[in-house]
Amino acid sequence: MRILTAMDSHSYSRDIIPDVARLAANTWADLTLLGVQQDKNGPDRKMVEAMMSYQDELLAHVNREETLYEPISSADLKETGKGTWQASSRGRKKLTICLRAGDALKSILAQAEDEESDLLILGCTRGFDCEWENELGLPQKVAKEANCSVLVIKEQKKASQISSFLDQTNVSQQSLELINQLVTLHDAGLKIVGLKGQKGLIGKEDVEKKMMELLKYYNERKISAWIKMVDMENLEDYVVTATREGIVALWVGKKSLLSKIFSRDLVGKLVSRSQSSILILR
Amino acid sequence: MNEKRTLSILILDDEPIVSKRLKPSLEKRGYVVETFTESLKALKRIKERNFDIVITDLKMEGVDGMEFLTEVKKRSPETEVIVITGFATMETAKESFKKGVFDFLSKPFKLGEITEIIEKAEEKILSR
Numbered sequence: 001m002r003i004l005t006a007m008d009s010h011s012y013s014r015d016i017i018p019d020v021a022r023l024a025a026n027t028w029a030d031l032t033l034l035g036v037q038q039d040k041n042g043p044d045r046k047m048v049e050a051m052m053s054y055q056d057e058l059l060a061h062v063n064r065e066e067t068l069y070e071p072i073s074s075a076d077l078k079e080t081g082k083g084t085w086q087a088s089s090r091g092r093k094k095l096t097i098c099l100r101a102g103d104a105l106k107s108i109l110a111q112a113e114d115e116e117s118d119l120l121i122l123g124c125t126r127g128f129d130c131e132w133e134n135e136l137g138l139p140q141k142v143a144k145e146a147n148c149s150v151l152v153i154k155e156q157k158k159a160s161q162i163s164s165f166l167d168q169t170n171v172s173q174q175s176l177e178l179i180n181q182l183v184t185l186h187d188a189g190l191k192i193v194g195l196k197g198q199k200g201l202i203g204k205e206d207v208e209k210k211m212m213e214l215l216k217y218y219n220e221r222k223i224s225a226w227i228k229m230v231d232m233e234n235l236e237d238y239v240v241t242a243t244r245e246g247i248v249a250l251w252v253g254k255k256s257l258l259s260k261i262f263s264r265d266l267v268g269k270l271v272s273r274s275q276s277s278i279l280i281l282r
Numbered sequence: 283m284n285e286k287r288t289l290s291i292l293i294l295d296d297e298p299i300v301s302k303r304l305k306p307s308l309e310k311r312g313y314v315v316e317t318f319t320e321s322l323k324a325l326k327r328i329k330e331r332n333f334d335i336v337i338t339d340l341k342m343e344g345v346d347g348m349e350f351l352t353e354v355k356k357r358s359p360e361t362e363v364i365v366i367t368g369f370a371t372m373e374t375a376k377e378s379f380k381k382g383v384f385d386f387l388s389k390p391f392k393l394g395e396i397t398e399i400i401e402k403a404e405e406k407i408l409s410r
Contacts, residue, residue, distance in 0.1 A: 001387070001388040001389070001390060001391055001395075002392070002395070025372045025375075026370045026371050026372055026375070026388070027370045027388035028370065028375050028386045028387070028388060029388060030395075065372065065376070066372070066375075066376060066379075116392055116394070118390050118391070118392070173297060173299050173390075174389075174390035176368070177368040177389035177390045178390060180368040180369050180389075181368065181369070181370065181388065181389075184369050184370065184371055220343065221341055221368075221369060
């Protein structure tokens, strides 16, 4: 698994380090820490210091029992492209520190594309209208535009419940696996939310069968999972309510019915309205 | 000139899609690949012959991946085992390494990631 973590110079970026560290330590992922700066002439000294400090903190968490990543020195940062400086270490798994100069949204999305990241993580301010590096709405835009899954961490707290909105008929194996990792990380219960139309379940027999398969899938893996059916017309409100109960995972992959309900614009709004962390699965 | 040795790979994962994705790609690269979705059948197979590389999931019905990899290493210590799992924890990763696995990969993973690990395992095997 490849995880990209976008970090700015604010405290919420430091606050997500324990979660990133646990996820990385659990999954033995190749991990990249990305910082974005304005100066295009060379690595910004303050940003480099911040990234090195984040690295130290991350390694202190991850390498507590096992050396998973080798440290990177700031002197190793080399220009790998116009306005991009990068250094990697090869421990058991690959750790990369990268600085990109320019527009934050474009830089984060470009890095995720270049690395073919499975998961992009970023923290942001709490409450509505989240900010990142003083830019209002950037996490929403990242969640909206990215082609990979995005975890926006608004509050660093242990979730006891993960509500998954999956479009049970088409959900991808990759999305189920990412939810598995999140459930393991938080040791949380999993609420699987199914969709009902006006006349009951959409495609009733197929959906019932798929829901039961999903439940079986999780129960066999000893995950405490249960099903909740929701009217499609109330879905948006229900998703927002669920963000008060714990983490929400929303599958909006190409084949997902939810991608038709939750347009990319609506995904952005949802991240903004969400009161807790939210995982957008693609 | 010596001909390159053809390596054999056994893949065990109860999600059929994993084998479906991996098998054709690995065969194209010249490996001989056998796939299993049931651990008991895979266990029977490793009693019949040794494989150069074994790729196994951890959480499965019947014999779980940890027992399976223990059996593989007991029968054939030279076999390089790659563990893949959708429920990774630090403990399972540590236990896997204690048992001598070559690498540990969490799902979801890209085809490129696992082929890179297989190539490294191949290098190790061919350098012996």
